[in-house]
Amino acid sequence: MLRVIFSRIGSIAIVMLLVALMVFSLIHMAPGDPAAIIAGDNASSEQIASIRERLGLSDPLPLQFFRWSFAAIRGDLGVSIFSGVPVFGLIRERIEPTVSLTAITIIIALMIAVAAGVLAAANAGTWIDRAVMALSILGFSAPIFVVGYVLIYVFAIQLKWFPVQGYTPLGAGALDWLRHLVLPALSLGLAYVALIARITRTAMLDVLAEDYIRTAKAKGVAPHRVLIKHALRNAGIPIVTIVGIGVALLIGGVVITESVFNIPGVGRLVVDAISKRDYPIIQGVTLVFSAVYVLINLMVDLSYGLIDPRIGRQ
């Protein structure tokens, strides 16, 4: 097992190096001179040259890349071009809302989606199955921002049950924290619910057709025990896999959801940075998002062994 972990960590390092190289190259291939953007319209060419020199933008690209990547390894992601604030500090300041939103979304989505998927599989071919599948198509088709606006209109403007926008830190009160996250989590989670529900249904249908399920039923095991203990556990690997892959979907959705609900998270940070061409922030956040995604996939890989001990032994 340890060997597996170390080999995975090795491959993560290579992936992260490639990600860093790509992020750096893309940013530097984009048209325009960051020094000219910083200097503004009134700046003289001498002022632009001085800024370029100060930021090290006149140095050869490989040198700039090595300087940036070595600093990133030490946790120094540079400073924002415009605000002058360290990027690491900005990300740290914004991480709580994003983690909160993602965690609540995953919890809500798993609760709804797994139950819906199991229900659909257990009632395959009936109206329940068709209803769950129809709702999942709706979940896939409805854009996050449309769902968000509808939820805001109904639950915040008309019913006044929840706030329109904003975020309250967990430290300022759990109830208020939760109230600010319910609507965003529902908007963000809809596509995720649809995805997991469909995979759960398919995986469950495969498992329910296995001989050992028939044997369990023949032995008189209660139907819910057959579904949960015998079928769901064995359908776990595709579900866990899709939960991991779906995190990428969530990360993309977080960017939109945070904008619609005005949540000051990392998604908003990167959207604002892109519109301003604040390159250090774009680079830093992309790197952090990539690292999170790679780590989640590592956790998913390692969890296979827990779900199916045969994989662990191999």
Add this chain to the structure above:
Amino acid sequence: MSASRRRFLQGVTAAALFPSQLPRARAQGYAASKRTLKAVMQADLRSFDPVWTTATITGSHAALVYDTLFGLDEQQAPKGQMVGRYGVSDDKLTYTFELRDGLRFSDGSPVTSADCVASMRRWAARDLAGQVLFQTVADTPTRDDKTFQIVLRERYGLVLDTLGKTSNSLWIMRKKEAETDPTQQITEIIGSGPFVFNRNATKMGATYVYDRNEAYRPRGEAPSGTTGAKIAKLDRIVWENMADEQTAIAALQAGEIDFYETPPIEFVDQLETDPGVKIDVLNKLGNLGFIRLNWLHPPFNNQKAREAMLYVVNQADVMKAAFGNEKYFRTCSSLFGCGTNMENHENVGWFEHGQDLKRAATLFKEAGYDGRPVVILQPTNLAPLNTTAQLVAEWLKQSGINVQLAASDWGGVVARRAVQAPPEQGGWNIFASWNPTSTFASPISFPGHAANGTKGFIGWPENAEWEASRRAWTRAETLSERQEIAKKMQANGWNFVPETLTGQFVAPVAYRANIKGFLRIPDLIPFWNVEKA
């Protein structure tokens, strides 16, 4: 254990059974408190340094935190603000200023003449009008802690106007910050204005917090423009950076925010029907839209092609497509903006003639247009400019031009418009934007009024006669002299065509009906004197 589980279940059941009872009380809590004003401004506050950046949002930030030596009243006349008494020598070469009593920075230190001189010098290194003023300044000696002078080499008619101007104003900082290299940002935000920036409560990119400056000493006169009493009637002002326009509208209607600086024009009708919301135009001069033509490359390195553009653009159509509601726009033929004191109607035959694509096609032919693609920068995330780019592209096609729209977000346009290389190597031919109309009124405040070639503003027009007139305008001592020079400038300007205009529009603001006291100042949203009922 069982008791706490029961209590938990009771709570969950209560929330499930009576959701409509609980949220009503909650919803009241989401509204901003009476002593705090929550505002969504036009953009995120990228930088806190009003010298380092010309961004309007940073000007509004500076208006809260810092104060100015002079201000301009509603008639655009300069009046002392931090300066109490002042005078000018008989030869009009030495201006002497004395600071008011009791001026203090928010850290408790007194404002001294050394702070003022250092602030003035740093500002003059970046600001266009400041640079022009300081070309005539021989020295800025301090006489004592409260008195300083500006000694000129030659007469300059706009000393007080320049010190008091409302766009890219001269904000007074501590000497410590004012000695920062003007190409680098200041790191401490300490001013002597009516509010204090609260860095601890601020979250960069999300929320910016300003608290009332208890030590601020307002002037005694009634407020007028940026002159007179600046009274902080609120304890706290919070700027929320809200990216989504629909969310901001919903938050305003729900009372979660109090002020929205730039509600999209298509939502204004909807907001007008809400009794809890007021629509107002604070900046009556508004903004003037313009199209910059790249003088460095064909076809607009030829005067005939630039002249053709005057017949390509139909301002009324651009404005209608971009803003819809005719209440908020007008057409304008003056290079110095309409409604300003430099507005004039010299050499505007093209405007009176109106759009004429056949004539434009002939002029392009006379310019030797060879069919090469004309690249128009198209910012897809700014609806008015996106529409403008598409309309101009269509009109140019009808005039026989091979058009290429270069779509990107505004950030991409800002990056590309500075490129002087040919269009096929990442450059461009046409880009549209707008600027506050008040800046157009001064030949030295709007960067686009420079016609000094590649050293100047994007588009890089060059015209020696225009540049000489700009210098003459700054030396003129009376308003009527300046107006005469402005007429001559425009007569020449519409011959060499530094840019074309797309119309003038105002941007209404929206705020809760219980807010009052906004001052009508071009370029700034001042929150002093604003109160909440």
